[in-house]
Amino acid sequence: MKKLLRLGRAWGPVLKAAALFVLPMPLVIAFVVALFTGEFARLAAISGSLLSFYGAGFFTWQALAEQARYYLGERLDPPVVPLKMVSAFLTSVGAVLAASAGGYGIVGMFVFAVLAAVGYLSFYGRDPERRSFNVSDVTGVDVGAVTAQLKQAYGRLQGIDAAAQSIAVPEFVDRLRRITAIGKNILEEIERDPRDASRARRFLNLYLDSAERVTTEYARTHRQMRNRPLEENFRNLLIDMESTFEGQHQKLLANDLLSLDVDIEVLNARLKQEGL
Amino acid sequence: MAKLPLRALGLALLTVTICVPGCQALYHASTIPQALERIED
Numbered sequence: 652m653k654k655l656l657r658l659g660r661a662w663g664p665v666l667k668a669a670a671l672f673v674l675p676m677p678l679v680i681a682f683v684v685a686l687f688t689g690e691f692a693r694l695a696a697i698s699g700s701l702l703s704f705y706g707a708g709f710f711t712w713q714a715l716a717e718q719a720r721y722y723l724g725e726r727l728d729p730p731v732v733p734l735k736m737v738s739a740f741l742t743s744v745g746a747v748l749a750a751s752a753g754g755y756g757i758v759g760m761f762v763f764a765v766l767a768a769v770g771y772l773s774f775y776g777r778d779p780e781r782r783s784f785n786v787s788d789v790t791g792v793d794v795g796a797v798t799a800q801l802k803q804a805y806g807r808l809q810g811i812d813a814a815a816q817s818i819a820v821p822e823f824v825d826r827l828r829r830i831t832a833i834g835k836n837i838l839e840e841i842e843r844d845p846r847d848a849s850r851a852r853r854f855l856n857l858y859l860d861s862a863e864r865v866t867t868e869y870a871r872t873h874r875q876m877r878n879r880p881l882e883e884n885f886r887n888l889l890i891d892m893e894s895t896f897e898g899q900h901q902k903l904l905a906n907d908l909l910s911l912d913v914d915i916e917v918l919n920a921r922l923k924q925e926g927l
Numbered sequence: 928m929a930k931l932p933l934r935a936l937g938l939a940l941l942t943v944t945i946c947v948p949g950c951q952a953l954y955h956a957s958t959i960p961q962a963l964e965r966i967e968d
Contacts, residue, residue: 670938670941671941671945674941674942674945674946674949675945675949676949677946677949677950677952677953678945678949678952678953680953681949681952681953681956681957684953684956684957685952685956688956690956693952693955693956696952697952697956700948700949700952704945742941742945745945746944746945746948749945749948749949749952750948750951752948752951752952752955752956753947753948753949753950753951753952753954753955754951754952754955755948755951763944763948766940766943766944767940767941767944767945769937769940770936770937770938770939770940770941770943770944771937771941772937773933773934773936773937773940774934774937774938774940774941775937776934816932816933816934817932817933817934818932819932
């Protein structure tokens with residue numbers, strides 16, 4: 652049941668693509684009217700505009716579905732083609748053609764194109780960032796498995812960043828930014844020394860997953876409403892999360908220092924042995 | 928202080944940039960035949 656709820660929460664935003672099918676409704680009616688009146692120039696502009704908006708809607712649907720899979724850890728990399736950028740461009744083209752059908756001049760069409768692209772990117776966000784990990788080759792460590800864990804963790808951090816964008820309290824947004832920054836530092840640490848992956852097992856498997864789930868849920872339920880007791884709870888949770896993440900990072904750094912100490916000791920012993 | 932979420936602003940912009948020219952197109956498409964009818968009368 653919990654899994655189903657979680658899937659629903661992750662897939663819910665996919666429905667946002669419906670906006671690109673619903674908002675052009677006046678154009679659909681204009682298309683039917685122009686079809687009867689035989690105004691071919693306007694009909695062509697309206698048809699092009701509708702095709703662009705529906706195309707943008709289709710690609711946005713795909714982009715949001717793949718993004719949900721990526722944030723849930725069901726796929727390790729976001730799509731190769733930046734589907735949201737393609738859709739933003741199509742939305743812009745649609746707005747230009749709709750403005751031309753509406754009788755606007757060049758300046759008007761340009762203004763609509765820019766505002767449509769800005770509106771699209773603000774509402775749907777940008778494509779998730781692709782990140783390649785070059786995990787150092789260390790004996791006894793499965794580099795492939797660590798790379799997969801890192802990619803999954805990076806996807807979850809991007810999920811937290813995306814959810815933070817719809818939270819209306821600037822303090823929480825700042826705290827979440829700091830948390831994801833620490834998370835990224837931890838991933839870099841593991842990338843540099845993949846032995847850290849087993850030490851950061853709880854972070855990779857439990858903390859990140861819980862952090863992503865709680866943030867997404869809070870962002871979903873508190874877009875506009877402000878509820879003081881819940882805000883206080885969320886604030887405490889974020890403070891705990893930040894200190895846990897920081898603690899994990901410090902643990903990995905301390906471990907590096909410890910292994911550096913051991914390396915220096917071994918080197919010293921070897922130099923002494925060889926009489927240098 | 929709460930800020931206006933970016934997404935709400937985005938949806939508002941999308942609504943304006945898609946619906947306003949759409950309604951204008953509808954207005955022009957439906958008024959031209961009426962104008963022609965008046966000219967014919």
